[in-house]
Amino acid sequence: MNGDTAWQKATASNAGGDCVEMRRHGGTVQVRDSKNPDGPVLSFGPGEIAAWLDGATRGEFDHLI
Template sequence: MTDYWNGMPAGSIDAVWTKSSASDANGQCVEVTRTRSGEIAVRNSRDAEGPALLFTPGEWGALLFGAKGGEFDFMITA
């Protein structure tokens, strides 16, 4: 079993990464995947070998719930 931790090299996570369809051609996006042990991993698409952030399914669900509800809209600059 692989141990996963925040900041580990994203390239060492053996999984299929998914990029948002809203991403632009300039690489302004993040990619996500689920690890074999169930965590959600996030990486910068411009640095696929760089550090990964890992979240529990509960943490990821709370983030998505807040984002869908507009809780973080104030962070977006036009």
């Protein structure tokens, strides 16, 4: 995981801004609420993000929506 990136919002986010944004920063992946860019930021290591993406791809979290 090299280099920092700008905040990125999913293309599926709605016009009301109900979405999270993610970026790569300082060797972590950071997540924040797009409606509150000055609010808290969660940071995850590469292994944590890889595990979450794998679970999301497999539908493990579908019951939450």
